[in-house]
Amino acid sequence: MTEIMTIITTVGSSLFTNFIDEKKKLKNEHDELADLLYCKSNVSNYGEEIELFRERLPKYIRETENACAEISSIKKIIEKIKDKTFHIHLLASETILSWLSAAIIKEKLEEEGYIVHFEEKEDIIDGLQVKDAKRFEKEGLVNFVERVLQISNYGYNTVLNITGGYKALIPYATLLSQFYQMPMFYLFGDRFISKEEYTLIEFPQSPITINWGMFEKYESVLKDLKKGIKDWDMYKREHNIEDDFSACISTTDGKDAFLNAIGEMFYQKYQQFHMVYVLQNGPLSKVSRIKERQILNKGIENLVNRLNQFIQNNGLENATKEELFRKINEDEKDILNHARRQGDDFFICKCPRTKPEVRLLYTFDYVNGELKKLVIYDYRIGNFEHDDYIDEFRTFYRNNKDGKVIPYLQVKMNQ
The missing domain is CATH 3.40.50.10770 (Hypothetical protein VC1899 like domain (Restriction endonuclease-like))
Incomplete structure (x- = not known):
């Protein structure tokens, strides 16, 4: 065919x-x-x-x-x-x-x-x-x-x-x-x-670089612009908005602002991706070997799409963060929540069928049916000590859970 x-x-x-x-x-x-x-x-x-x-x-x-x-x-x-x-x-x-x-x-x-x-x-x-x-x-x-x-x-x-x-x-x-x-x-x-x-x-096709962090920053504003904003000048003052994405907005004398066609293109594209964060100066931010980074990226992409699939398969689109955490803790497949313990506010992903084996220490926010701020704190690849790494993850998370995070990877969502 x-x-x-x-x-x-x-x-x-x-x-x-x-x-x-x-x-x-x-x-x-x-x-x-x-x-x-x-x-x-x-x-x-x-x-x-x-x-x-x-x-x-x-x-x-x-x-x-x-x-x-x-x-x-x-x-x-x-x-x-x-x-x-x-x-x-x-x-x-x-x-x-x-x-x-x-x-x-x-x-x-x-x-x-x-x-x-x-x-x-x-x-x-x-x-x-x-x-x-x-x-x-x-x-x-x-x-x-x-x-x-x-x-x-x-x-x-x-x-x-x-x-x-x-x-x-x-x-x-x-x-x-x-x-x-x-x-x-x-x-x-x-x-x-x-x-x-x-x-x-x-x-001809040409590479275009887009500051996706800007869309992350203004996501709630973009949703309001999709509906239309009657007094843009007042809205900007109330929400402390800068002019760094003015090309995406059209207004009439500072009044009825709306997301224009360029903004629509960017916004639709942005919604196809999920931004993943890591600790600033943490283990993942220091990965320099290309092969190791490729393995990690593949594991992270798998994690993001499995989380979204889990939400859809279990009808959790309107769930709270607490309800989603509880449901993942109840999951018996041991992929999104490997080696779980009562009271943990983090998870370990056991990436399936990867060679070498990969483990990811992660947590996330969940707001209005969407994954937010998925953070990968630590990882293991290949020949790690299975008897030790879980306790190492637990200690590392406890000591770093409030650390500053930075954008690391854009994951394209499965259609």
Whole structure:
């Protein structure tokens, strides 16, 4: 069975403009539809004009090479990547012309045997229009980012095709492409200026460094921004917020602040990871051997994902920290809580199936259904004394449990 690859394609109205420029027909009907937003009343009121295009555009696509930039680019991407089962997903702006283009493109591609998805309720992006700039920024861009991430499962086996649609989307799509490692394509050329073959351009991937500690610092603020904050200046004063993540926020005269599209990208990415801490100048902060660090990182990743799986499997999403600690203490699998003793406020993870064997001394906070501040205090790898290390862990934790901790590792959460 071949691997499935999703092609997310933004849809504009070039199909209409190409048709009108070439056929010199239906210009008046096009102009009547051009400024309309997509809604049931507009679709009903302009049904006659819509049907004229529904009748003529499919024939125009069949008879005209490169009649539709979206279709041409999709086929070139498939030709370039090859050897996959492709699912094409169309995203339209909140306009009559984009909706109608997407519906016609879907029909034509399906006639040729392609698998195409376009659900009007989800894939016509609310707020993606050019009449209201504030709404475009506050709703359209954010909704676009959320829908792309939802379709792609955070970039998994997905490419972005931004040949069609608003050019204002390109910088945001580029950031999405970089953050989530999604190849991005654009079909370069103008069919009415150049008769040469179009060129498919792939945007290069480049490493981006993100200060995830900032998102850890402002996590509760980000949640409030997702809902919207009415008086940002007052909120900043009350919460002692600095301007170190201003690029993620949009405001109106210091008032109604909200998480913008860039902030949404960062925040969604941040939620895929869990930050693990270690003691400053403690055993893990001093690990220098690459192989030893790799073994430790693998063990820590296993621990984080097992903890989250334990919470889900036992329905503990709404549990308190005390309830979760008690449940782990009752667990008989002896992985998350090896060599337990009554009254311990720490745990020992016996990393399963690792060679060499690994033990991790850890504890954590648990707030509102989420692991917080997972701290690894000490570890053992390989040829350690099984009769001694548990008492050593217990003594070390008692002496260092209040020590300063620092970020050590970002663990990607299992999807």
